Amino acid sequence: MARLxxxxxxxxxxxxxxxxxxxxxxxxRTLEIVYTVWGNDEKDTPDSIISxxxxxxxxxxxxxxxxxxxxxxxxxxxxxxxxxAGLWSVTATFDGEIESLEPTELPxxxxxxxxxxxxxxxxxxxxxxxxxxxxxxxxxxxxRQLIIPTLTIKRTENAPFNPNTILSYTNTINSGTFWGAPxxxxxxxxxxxxxxxxxxxxxxxxxxxxxxxxIKFKQDPNxxxxxxxxxxxxxxxxxxxxxxxxxxxxxxxxxxxxxKLDENGYRLADNDEPVYLEFNVYPKxxxxxxxxxxxxxxxxxx
Numbered sequence: 001m002a003r004l005x006x007x008x009x010x011x012x013x014x015x016x017x018x019x020x021x022x023x024x025x026x027x028x029r030t031l032e033i034v035y036t037v038w039g040n041d042e043k044d045t046p047d048s049i050i051s052x053x054x055x056x057x058x059x060x061x062x063x064x065x066x067x068x069x070x071x072x073x074x075x076x077x078x079x080x081x082x083x084x085a086g087l088w089s090v091t092a093t094f095d096g097e098i099e100s101l102e103p104t105e106l107p108x109x110x111x112x113x114x115x116x117x118x119x120x121x122x123x124x125x126x127x128x129x130x131x132x133x134x135x136x137x138x139x140x141x142x143x144r145q146l147i148i149p150t151l152t153i154k155r156t157e158n159a160p161f162n163p164n165t166i167l168s169y170t171n172t173i174n175s176g177t178f179w180g181a182p183x184x185x186x187x188x189x190x191x192x193x194x195x196x197x198x199x200x201x202x203x204x205x206x207x208x209x210x211x212x213x214x215i216k217f218k219q220d221p222n223x224x225x226x227x228x229x230x231x232x233x234x235x236x237x238x239x240x241x242x243x244x245x246x247x248x249x250x251x252x253x254x255x256x257x258x259x260k261l262d263e264n265g266y267r268l269a270d271n272d273e274p275v276y277l278e279f280n281v282y283p284k285x286x287x288x289x290x291x292x293x294x295x296x297x298x299x300x301x302x
Contacts, residue, residue, distance in 0.1 A: 003038045003053065029096030031066050033057075037073070037088040046073035049088050057092045066094035103198050103208045108155035108297050115216075116145045122230075122276065131273055139232055139260075139274045150189070151179060151215045153292055159207040161193040165290075172285035173227050179294060181217050184225045187282060190214040213292055227282050233275040234260055238267040 037053050050056060050073050061068040070093045078086040121142045124130035132142045174186040192212045199205050220226035236256045237246040246265065249257045260268040262275050287293070 029066060031063070031094035033092045035090040035092070037090050039086045039088050041085055042078070044086065044088070049073040049090065053090070056090055063094060066096045069093055069095045103156040104158055106156055108153055111152045113150045113152070114147045115150055117148055118143045119146045133274065136270055138270070149217045151217070152212055153297070154210060154212040157209045157211050159195060159209050161209040161211065166191045169285055169290065171282055173282045174287050175284035176286060176288060178287050184227060184284065185217055185219065186287070187216045187218065187227055188213070188285070188287065189216045213290065225278070228278045229281050230276045230278050233263070233277050234258055239265045
């Protein structure tokens with residue numbers, strides 16, 4: 001009797017294929033397992049290997065919720081050094097029952113991409129105590145290119161699409177954790193909707209909407225709110241003390257000069273570190289109400 005040795009390394013594979021016929025979608029699942037078998041002798045044939053090896057699936061066998069549709073055997077290596085047995089590869093192909101699906105039941109399409117943006121550096125990336133400024137304390141303009149990961153989620157939704165969704169969510173940042181990113185780190189950069197007519201499994205023609213959500217993620221080691229704007233606190237007016245009105249610095253020729261300011265508007269000395277003010281430029285929104293988090297899209301994304 002032939003003997004089953006193991007499942008080959010990398011010999012377990014499967015896929016899910018969406019099919020469309022006359023507008024009706026279906027999901028077909030397949031699985032392929034490749035076994036290594038030690039044969040009996042030189043008289044072995046593919047049929048004898050399949051029929052005499054204990055542990056091999058046979059057509060009709062159920063595994064992982066699928067049914068075995070085909071089993072094939074191929075001799076990989078014959079031995080002549082004292083034995084006439086050989087190694088065989090046996091491939092079992094499983095197929096799932098085809099399930100009729102409505103377009104809204106299809107799994108979403110998830111894709112990641114990247115884009116670059118220009119960031120103004122405030123300090124040396126390795127030496128935080130080394131500010132980007134002249135030896136006299138004046139800020140220098142230094143930029144670098146950084147990467148923003150961009151997530152696109154595309155799914156089919158029931159018509160009609162409400163354009164207020166675009167107005168409500170575009171150019172907002174997450175108020176809670178979103179795809180692992182803390183609050184304030186994900187920006188809803190765009191929402192696109194396209195209508196389509198599909199014939200459903202019942203033969204009825206219905207309108208659906210393909211909706212794409214584009215979310216950009218940003219990190220800043222110097223801020224818990226990376227989408228905030230940071231602006232150098234600099235101006236032509238400053239406070240001299242808490243009781244005076246803001247005044248200007250005028251040189252001997254009558255020209256107004258700009259000065260660095262601290263967080264309260266008082267003039268900084270030339271060699272003092274510059275101060276940057278932060279401003280919220282995007283309101284926060286709960287992205288969870290759009291059902292876009294991994295656990296809301298399906299277990300495969302968790």
